[in-house]
Amino acid sequence: MSLEAMVWVLSGDAPVADVNEYAVLGAMADKADPDGCGSWLSKETIAARVHVSEETVKRCWRNMARRGVIAKGDQSLVSHYRADRRPVVYDLLIPYGWFSNIDRVNAERERLGRPPLTPQDRPPIAPAPVKPARADKGKPRPAARGNSQTPRKSAAGTPDGGTTSRRRGNYKSSTGELEDPQNSKNNQSHTSLSDPDVTPDPTASAEAPTARESSAAREDDQALGGVPQQREAELDEDQERAEAFARALPGSLGRASVARLVPGVVEALAEGWTPEALRAFLVRKVDVGRVAEGAVPTLYFRWLHDRPAPPAAARPAAEPDRCERHPAFKAGDCPPCIRAARAEDTGPAPVDGAGLLARLRAAQSA
Numbered sequence: 001m002s003l004e005a006m007v008w009v010l011s012g013d014a015p016v017a018d019v020n021e022y023a024v025l026g027a028m029a030d031k032a033d034p035d036g037c038g039s040w041l042s043k044e045t046i047a048a049r050v051h052v053s054e055e056t057v058k059r060c061w062r063n064m065a066r067r068g069v070i071a072k073g074d075q076s077l078v079s080h081y082r083a084d085r086r087p088v089v090y091d092l093l094i095p096y097g098w099f100s101n102i103d104r105v106n107a108e109r110e111r112l113g114r115p116p117l118t119p120q121d122r123p124p125i126a127p128a129p130v131k132p133a134r135a136d137k138g139k140p141r142p143a144a145r146g147n148s149q150t151p152r153k154s155a156a157g158t159p160d161g162g163t164t165s166r167r168r169g170n171y172k173s174s175t176g177e178l179e180d181p182q183n184s185k186n187n188q189s190h191t192s193l194s195d196p197d198v199t200p201d202p203t204a205s206a207e208a209p210t211a212r213e214s215s216a217a218r219e220d221d222q223a224l225g226g227v228p229q230q231r232e233a234e235l236d237e238d239q240e241r242a243e244a245f246a247r248a249l250p251g252s253l254g255r256a257s258v259a260r261l262v263p264g265v266v267e268a269l270a271e272g273w274t275p276e277a278l279r280a281f282l283v284r285k286v287d288v289g290r291v292a293e294g295a296v297p298t299l300y301f302r303w304l305h306d307r308p309a310p311p312a313a314a315r316p317a318a319e320p321d322r323c324e325r326h327p328a329f330k331a332g333d334c335p336p337c338i339r340a341a342r343a344e345d346t347g348p349a350p351v352d353g354a355g356l357l358a359r360l361r362a363a364q365s366a
Contacts, residue, residue: 004105005029005036008094015069017128023050024060025069029092035105035117036092040078061090068093068125096122238328242266245275249300250288257297264304270328270336272310281307 008014009022009029016022027046032039043057064070073091081087096119099105106116242265246258253261268278286299323334 002029002032002034002036004034004099004101005032005039005092005094008036008092008098013098014092015067015125015128017063017067017131020050020052020056021060021064021069021128023052024057025064025092026050028070028090032092033112034108035114036094037073037114038077038089039073039092040087040089042087067128093122093125095124097124238266238269241275242269245279246300249279250283251286251293251296251300253297253300257300260297261300261304264301264307268304268307268310270326272327273307274310277311278307 006029009026027049028039043054046057047054070090073089075089077089078086242262245265246261285303323329323331326334
């Protein structure tokens, strides 16, 4: 760091044209010698330090070099840099008459192997050119043509399409007042949204379901296997039991892994597996201590899918009011059996031709 070069720039004695040249020259002076020589900061470094673009740095270098503020110096100072990464060495041409300690500066130059400074080497620098003033400086700005000064022309008649709104004021604009002049079956309302005489109906959004919606709801209930409302509570209990069973398995399963295992656990329990027998089967097939932690949920899912028939000791005896194939459900109210029966019964019912012919003959004889 050079105190003389920094003072020359920061004191305002350096003839810079604008703030960009002032910032760039100050960054160069920070790395120059007391005589202003030997500053080789690259344009990328200067741009990052003074927060300007690299093009601005190059433009400042060109302008200051043309006016004699800086000049290229001894390029051998950067010979140790790689050729394609070598910066340019610049000298700050501080005038000879500006130095108050020229003897000390020349002694430092002699130590560095440079000749002493003379008035001919460092003549005074001309002041920077004055920036031309703007042509409109001091003149009042023309008034802008706003909405208040440019009234809108009224429409000749009712428009055929689009939307219309009331004329806006100077600085306040109304929103939500668009009107659609078209009169078609698609336009259910012909009143303005901001009309104070129209009172919205608070019960308009709570309309009763239509017949089509009720029918669709009934079809959805039938698609779920015709499960009555009282069975939904039992199914929720089965889901909770399955979730508790999956969470209690060894391996510290996460929420997503537990949700993935729940359907298989529900099916296994419905087939007749007891929670104790199912847990013993899974623990025997999946050795948590010898399996990677991330593979435990996948192995559980695989063995739930490939599970054998429940053991005889774990298979409960079918109660009179329980389904024989799925003891967890009541007889006649078993969703798996109902869905299976509907899937098989896809064709028309068989017709008793002989019985129909006998009834037709009896009717004719009567």
